Each structure stands twice: as structure tokens, then as C-alpha cells.
Amino acid sequence: QEGHEHSLDVRARAAMRLTSAPLLLLPLERLACIPWRVSHAPRAQLVDSEVQAYWALLERAAPPTVAPTPALTLYRDTNGWCPFCERVWLQLHAKGIPFDEELINLRDKPEWYKEMVPTTLVPAIKLGSEVIWESDTIMRTLEERFPEKPLLPSGDTDEREIIEERLAGCADMLAAGARFAYGSRDSLSADEVAGRRAEFEGMLDTLEANISSTGGPFLAGADFSLLDAFYAPFLERWAVQLPLSLDFHIRQSLRWPALDGWFDAMDALPAYRQKVKGDAYSWTAAVSAFTRMFAPNGTISDESAALIKRADSAAAAAMRSMPPTEEAEVARQAALTAARKLLENREAILADATNTEAKSQTHIERLDPCDVEYVERMLREATSRLLKRASVSVEPSDEEEELPPMLSRTMAPHEAVACAQAARLVSARLCVPRDLDGLAAAELRSVLHELACEAEAFAWSGSGGLL
Structure with a gap:
């Protein structure tokens, strides 16, 4: 033996x-x-x-696949991690606009792309001979050029005013989320950490109130709109990653039931669930990968090692618990x-x-x-x-x-x-x-x-x- x-x-x-x-x-x-x-x-x-x-x-x-003639080219990041790219990607699928893709390696951007896009950032689109960049500008341009399935109500209406007001608050929400999510990279006192948490919770409270005030289930009422496309990539990531990194739970919280209903409504949207949404395994595995990737001087602290262990364990569990697709044709x-x-x-x-x-x-x-x-x-x-x-x-x-x-x-x-x-x-x-x-x-x-x-x-x- x-x-x-x-x-x-x-x-x-x-x-x-x-x-x-x-x-x-x-x-x-x-x-x-x-x-x-x-x-x-x-x-x-x-x-x-x-x-x-x-x-x-x-x-x-x-x-063989039969693809419709593309109306434009979308330039997005190779890894599918960029939330600003996901905004545009989701809008294109929701509006049913056929498009080609060019994937850009953010660590080694090709010279032709840097020459084409002055900011050198993603996303960008090429519509005919016109190149457009910045997700906000791209998305509004798409609404103007492809009005057949609008995600913005027409101007001078109460519905449009509500969406524009809430779009204006999106940047503040994202900034508060980033300060809270990545606060561990800064040398903060306990009071400062608590302050960032309270700020982020306040933003989620506002989002909860906004959904409730217009009846839900989406951010501006009964229908998916450009507002949902703006917020979805960030809320998607936070819902998976914050429980691991900060023991902070957005989903299934008694404090934000309308927001939880929004997640359910988004999951029922084919353009989101079947096309651009990241799965629990991928976002969980990204926590482990990013923690290793961004370790200062390549040194992983005890706190980071514990996070990596939690993320790897959660990723393995997510891999085992993936439900099968119920609809036979899908x-x-x-x-x-x-x-x-x-x-x-x-x-x-x-x-x-x-x-x-x-x-x-x-x-x-x-x-x-x-x-x-x-x-x-x-x-x-x-x-x-x-x-x-x-x-x-x-x-x-x-x-x-x-x-x-x-x-x-x-x-x-x-x-x-x-x-x-x-x-x-x-x-x-x-x-x-x-x-x-x-x-x-x-x-x-x-x-x-x-x-x-x-x-x-x-x-x-x-x-x-x-x-």
C-alpha cells in the first residue's frame, strides 16, 4: 500500500x-x-x-448566430467591472439598440483609444463618425437619437422633473458610498468611521423615501427609467460586497423595504438579469482579488487576510448555491x-x-x-x-x-x-x-x-x- x-x-x-x-x-x-x-x-x-x-x-x-446590424460601437472595460460602463450597457439592452463592442484594457489602453477619447476613460461610444464619452452624456445622447423606447419622460412634465432631481443627487450618493466602503484605506478614528456610515445610511434613507413617494417598484415609479440605470451598478456591488467587508446589509433590511423591492424588480428585468448583472460569485470573488491587488506594498495585513478568508469562503458558497434557470426556453x-x-x-x-x-x-x-x-x-x-x-x-x-x-x-x-x-x-x-x-x-x-x-x-x- x-x-x-x-x-x-x-x-x-x-x-x-x-x-x-x-x-x-x-x-x-x-x-x-x-x-x-x-x-x-x-x-x-x-x-x-x-x-x-x-x-x-x-x-x-x-x-450560427444571427446578429442585427449594429447601430453603434460601445467601448467598455475588459473585465466588466466599470460601473459607468454598465450604466450605458444596461441602457442599450433596455432600449433594444444593437451594438458592437470593443473591450479596452484599462491597465494598457491602446494608443488609438487615447487619441480618440480625450479623457482616455471608458465608456465611450462611436455613433457613425461621432465619438461621445462620459456616461451621463452618452446616455442622454442615446435618449435623443433613439427615442423609440424612451427611458426619460418628455420634457416639462412632473415625471421628468422628479427624475432630473433624483439624477442630480446620484453623485452625492455615490460619493457617500465610496467614502464608507473604502474608509478602511484611510486612517480614521472610530467617530469618523461612524460618521461615514451615518452619511451613507442617510443617503439610503433618501432613496427609500423616493421609491415610496412614487409608488415603486423602480426608483421613479412603476417603470424602469434612466434613473435605475444610473444607480443599479453601484447598488448591485454594494449589496454583495458590503456585507463581507463591513458587515453592512442593504438587502432584506427592515429599514429599507422599498429598496429591497427595487432589487427584486430589477432582477425581473430581462435586460438587466439576462445581460449585464454580475452574479454573487463574481462580485464576491472580486473582493478577494481586489484586496490582494491593492495591498499596500504587497503586504496583506491581518485585517485584510481575514477579509480575504471571508470572501473566499463566501465565493465558494455562492458557487455551490447557484439556482438553475427555471424557464425551459431561457x-x-x-x-x-x-x-x-x-x-x-x-x-x-x-x-x-x-x-x-x-x-x-x-x-x-x-x-x-x-x-x-x-x-x-x-x-x-x-x-x-x-x-x-x-x-x-x-x-x-x-x-x-x-x-x-x-x-x-x-x-x-x-x-x-x-x-x-x-x-x-x-x-x-x-x-x-x-x-x-x-x-x-x-x-x-x-x-x-x-x-x-x-x-x-x-x-x-x-x-x-x-x-
Whole structure:
């Protein structure tokens, strides 16, 4: 037994200990139906031509997208973290304006963008030959040029006056929120911290009163408006991140019931929920990433270490508790969107998963480059299962071979571990809305969790419980 244990891949065993799914909780009936229990042909090392042929089969199976002619180009940040970009992004979807996107790396902005936009900031749009920047200016321009589905009432009405008055107060709200949220970066006395908290609470009280005075559920009444698009990106982030960083809860608070109803109304808005809203996992993981990223001189204090631990734990819990999409057609479309994303980006995903010099989320362990075959196997299986969820048939022609399963009888346990680790890694690296919208990400994470559990069960069984 001792000799057998030492013959196993040590790195693989360590990786298994890091995964979050308890193997013994996998039901026995689930173990009985996973693919590796079916007899398969002996596994041979795949050559590149075979791999390309399998991906070509998946690409041919996925129905092509039909996109309307874009009316403009939106320039936004690569990571999907900029709340000012999200404002415009949400407005475009709510108004149904078709658009192209150019993603701008904020750490290394291209020269052409800095020459095009005097402020060099995002967002910006290009409408014909006209370039417009600053989110406020962009959004008002869009209301003027695309009046078919207005998010601002016409001028000289009481409704317009109310919205304009509340838009004018948005900057004060955001400033108070920033002072409160990031106060720990300053050397503040207890009284100063309490003062910032009280200031922010007062702003939320005003928001609560405003919603109540116009009947809700949105910020200016019964309908979604430009006002909601202005506030949503910030309230979305605060609702997830402030409970972690400052034990401050906006949602489900007896003090702000109308505001809680606003969150529910926004979640029911397809342009928001299905397109631009970040999910709980992504905003929680961002707390951990930002705390590491902005540590003074790279030194993480005890307080920051405790926050990172809370954020990582909450992110793992959020990953496990993602509810499935209930509407069948919406779920089908979400699965198809996720499958297309894997087909489009598989080379980038393979590179990230085996990048030994990663620049972001460096605390998430990547796979060894020699394990790229197992990352590819996992991605191929995930794509196939997503297409099946989308009711897309993956049928080879008479000249083509069927897609091989991710796992086979001849696979060594440590190879299955690599497949499982790859699935967990891709799930952890998936950021909403940077990479996918929330519904498509939920479908993809569901498939990745399924694959990780199957591969971990394979490894556990094949190693006699040692892995």
C-alpha cells in the first residue's frame, strides 16, 4: 500500500484536497450512470488533427448566430467591472439598440483609444463618425437619437422633473458610498468611521423615501427609467460586497423595504438579469482579488487576510448555491450561449488554465502545461453537454468518429484529477458579466460541477480511495 501511494502523482493528490466537492456525497445511483462505467475503446494519445476534427464537429452542430446590424460601437472595460460602463450597457439592452463592442484594457489602453477619447476613460461610444464619452452624456445622447423606447419622460412634465432631481443627487450618493466602503484605506478614528456610515445610511434613507413617494417598484415609479440605470451598478456591488467587508446589509433590511423591492424588480428585468448583472460569485470573488491587488506594498495585513478568508469562503458558497434557470426556453438559450463561448474562446481558456505566470487571481492554482490534454478533454465534454442541454444534436457524419468521452476505463486516476481540477479552475475563473451573462454562466458552471464530480469519483474509485 505504501509503495502504491507513492507511485501516484503527488500534485494530483494535492489538487484533490483543494477541490470543494465532497466525493462521498455523490449518490450511488449517480456513480452507476457516469460515462466511465461504460466500456470504451482503449485510450490513445490524441494527435492535433483528431482534436481539431472533434472541435469541428461541435462547431458545425452549433447553430450560427444571427446578429442585427449594429447601430453603434460601445467601448467598455475588459473585465466588466466599470460601473459607468454598465450604466450605458444596461441602457442599450433596455432600449433594444444593437451594438458592437470593443473591450479596452484599462491597465494598457491602446494608443488609438487615447487619441480618440480625450479623457482616455471608458465608456465611450462611436455613433457613425461621432465619438461621445462620459456616461451621463452618452446616455442622454442615446435618449435623443433613439427615442423609440424612451427611458426619460418628455420634457416639462412632473415625471421628468422628479427624475432630473433624483439624477442630480446620484453623485452625492455615490460619493457617500465610496467614502464608507473604502474608509478602511484611510486612517480614521472610530467617530469618523461612524460618521461615514451615518452619511451613507442617510443617503439610503433618501432613496427609500423616493421609491415610496412614487409608488415603486423602480426608483421613479412603476417603470424602469434612466434613473435605475444610473444607480443599479453601484447598488448591485454594494449589496454583495458590503456585507463581507463591513458587515453592512442593504438587502432584506427592515429599514429599507422599498429598496429591497427595487432589487427584486430589477432582477425581473430581462435586460438587466439576462445581460449585464454580475452574479454573487463574481462580485464576491472580486473582493478577494481586489484586496490582494491593492495591498499596500504587497503586504496583506491581518485585517485584510481575514477579509480575504471571508470572501473566499463566501465565493465558494455562492458557487455551490447557484439556482438553475427555471424557464425551459431561457435555459436552452443560456446553454447555447455558453457552448458558443467555449467554442469561440477555447484556445484562450486552454492558455489561461495552464499559465504558469498568471497575472490575475494568482491565488487560484493553474494546471501544469503538460496537463493541457485533460483541460481540452474537459472543455470538449462541457461543450457537448451544453449543446445537448440546448437541444442541439451532435451527430458525426459517416466519415467522422463520435466524440470520445472525457473519461475512459484506461485513464489513470491522476489524469481524471487533472480533468476535475480543470473544471473547477474554469468555473472559478468565470466572471459575470465579463465572460458571460449570468444565466449562461449558471448553465456552464452547472456542467463544470457535474464534470468535476464525475472525474473526482472516477479518481477516488480508481485509486482505491487514495485520491
